[in-house]
Amino acid sequence: MGAPGAFGFVRKAYLKSDPSRTPYVIKHCHRSSIAASRYSSDPELGKVPIEIVVLDKIRKDPQRSAYVAHLVDFFADEKYFYVVMPCLGSADLFDYVEMYLGKGSHRIPEGIVRHIFKQVVEGVAYLHAKGIVHRDIKDENVIVSDNLDVTIVDFGSAAFYGPGVNFTTFCGTLDYASPEVLEGNTYRGPEQDIWALGILFHILLFSENPFRDVAEITSKELRFPYQVSEQAFELLNWMLQRDPGNRPSAEEVVGHEFFNDTVIN
Numbered sequence: 721m722g723a724p725g726a727f728g729f730v731r732k733a734y735l736k737s738d739p740s741r742t743p744y745v746i747k748h749c750h751r752s753s754i755a756a757s758r759y760s761s762d763p764e765l766g767k768v769p770i771e772i773v774v775l776d777k778i779r780k781d782p783q784r785s786a787y788v789a790h791l792v793d794f795f796a797d798e799k800y801f802y803v804v805m806p807c808l809g810s811a812d813l814f815d816y817v818e819m820y821l822g823k824g825s826h827r828i829p830e831g832i833v834r835h836i837f838k839q840v841v842e843g844v845a846y847l848h849a850k851g852i853v854h855r856d857i858k859d860e861n862v863i864v865s866d867n868l869d870v871t872i873v874d875f876g877s878a879a880f881y882g883p884g885v886n887f888t889t890f891c892g893t894l895d896y897a898s899p900e901v902l903e904g905n906t907y908r909g910p911e912q913d914i915w916a917l918g919i920l921f922h923i924l925l926f927s928e929n930p931f932r933d934v935a936e937i938t939s940k941e942l943r944f945p946y947q948v949s950e951q952a953f954e955l956l957n958w959m960l961q962r963d964p965g966n967r968p969s970a971e972e973v974v975g976h977e978f979f980n981d982t983v984i985n
Contacts, residue, residue, distance in 0.1 A: 743807035787843030845970035853909030856892035911964035918959030
């Protein structure tokens with residue numbers, strides 16, 4: 721069971737009628753913690769949090785990405801919305817990095833980083849292609865299986881975007897917030913996800929966040945504590961451009977030559 725937080729908590733569960741006890745995850749979302757702006761009136765689902773509408777759209781897509789969580793079911797009572805999803809792994813990326821370093825290594829081999837990060841990027845590219853921005857990409861929202869299969873979870877900050885749509889508030893995690901968001905500028909959404917992917921990429925490569933506070937996010941020169949391949953260096957610099965107009969799209973990241981090598985180490 722996940723620790724209770726400001727917005728709810730997560731529990732594992734199974735159907736009593738299922739003799740195999742297939743595990744599921746139930747996210748308990750406090751009604752009182754969900755802002756009015758985070759609701760959507762859906763013709764099929766009714767008035768529900770946008771998170772449920774997003775997950776339902778993913779569920780109904782016959783070509784949905786294997787790297788993105790989807791809705792199994794949802795229900796509600798006076799206190800909570802309950803979001804049921806498959807149980808997909810034993811650890812998040814934060815835990816995975818900690819466990820890997822606990823084995824005595826100071827960094828994760830680049831081949832493993834490539835294998836994990838490619839799945840995350842392809843998941844984000846899928847979301848953007850469907851008009852969805854996650855807005856809280858971080859290590860704790862990426863689940864990793866024992867086989868290094870990856871799933872993006874927690875769509876509590878997700879939103880739909882499109883032409884003419886701009887956001888004015890940031891709903892994610894400060895360490896992954898882009899400079900334009902921290903400076904109070906309006907933003908489209910995809911560029912914020914790309915910046916967050918850049919932060920995540922840096923953590924996977926070097927086992928640390930590149931910036932310690934808001935001042936560093938908005939002004940510090942990007943430095944590399946260890947040598948990495950030229951392709952990794954180029955991709956990381958591209959994603960962490962402070963001008964959002966200079967960042968790649970998710971599709972451009974997927975097509976970057978860093979991912980051409982398939983060796984995992």
